[in-house]
Amino acid sequence: MALTDEAITKIRAMIRSGELPPGARLPPEPQLAAQIGLSRSGVREAVKVLEAARVLDVRRGDGTYVTSLGPRLLLEGLGLAVELLRDDTLLEVMEVRRLLEPMATGLAAVRMSAEDLDALGKILEDMRSARDDAELLLQYDMEFHRTVVAATGNETLASVLEGLSTRTVRARVWRGLIEGNAAHITLAEHEAIYHALVARDQLLAQSTAMVHVNTSEAWLRAILSAG
Template identity: 65%
Template sequence: MSLTDEAISRIRGLIQSGELPPGARLPSEPQLAAQLGVSRNPLREAVKALVVARVLDVRRGDGTYVTSLEPRLLLEGLGLAVELLRDDTLLETVQVRRMLEPEATALAASMITAERLDEIGEHLAAMRAASDDVEKLNHHDAAFHRAVVRATGNETLSTLLDGISGRTLRMRVWRGTIEAGSSHKTVAEHEAIYNALAAGDARLAQAAALMHIGTTETWLRSVLGDVGGSRAQDGSAGGRRAQDGSAGR
């Protein structure tokens, strides 16, 4: 462990123990360095790293404070990390969504409020109206799912799924562009989810969400399979051409 990593670990220890709770002001740099038993240069680097991670907030002329440590703040960088994943991990991203979102939808069905249900219904209506506009349809598709997950009241879960959805949204736009009739299928699947939420039926809501995401995953697998098969055929054809050329020589 580097000296900077050690300083980060010790500051985290103060936060986790409650000695530096959310909103607390850190001691001055000399005091904190002495308290942690580290030199000031590694301490500065540790503070910089924790500022980037949204654990600390430097207020110029005032000092350095522990942030609220709320899930949405700490997990905000997840979306950026997911965006940077390689294209060959897209299927893995969809699989993670399949593991989390049906459970979240079931939880939402058991505790959804009339206000939240109305919000979800508005996005569904907008999806119906935009069935011929792939970009607009998928904008409301994403908003529909965000509202469903927010209905759980679980901010950590909501933030995690928000981080994943940005990447899968572009895939859904891609599907809507190349697959005939996909928009109408998408609207019908969202109607099934909405109806289950309106009925307060957690199991039905879970099943409807699982079917919806499973349909997307199945489509993606078929597309990736076709792409892989085409590449293999191109490679074989290239190999045959190379062999033919070799024979000609």
């Protein structure tokens, strides 16, 4: 493990320094091992770890390449980790969402294009039409927030929030809303967010998003308390 860790550290250093930029092909294993002064087995295990982390792309019969290193690619494992969190830790995830999502929504208010707003309006119409279909509501809910955050133009922020707002977590919240006959509340909150974005009111967009996250957190707490 020590040799593998050292190999990982040295390969990452080569990537950070620009010696191996995104898209670059790594030297063959024997050459890379000699270059960094470690065994081939250590290099081989390091490559496996970095491939799992989406830093490297191993193409059978072709070679090993540095990926694009884009935030969406490197952070996609966050959602998988969130899916495995225990109930009490999910509430911590909601707390992080409460810190990030309102700020992202406020940022979107000053960055959204007319086309983005049109698309968001259409999603909102779909949500109203599907108010009695929990599965469709969940789908449109995720699409609504994904559209808002994507409009910030910040791929890292979008990737983090996507990972924190997995389908499973949102499904649990929506189950509570539907069972509690309170779907109309969150629909009204989505409408408030939309109108704040149309008005390009950054502070109002933050506030309406904060109210919405608080509602989601409250219903998740209720679901978890009920077991």
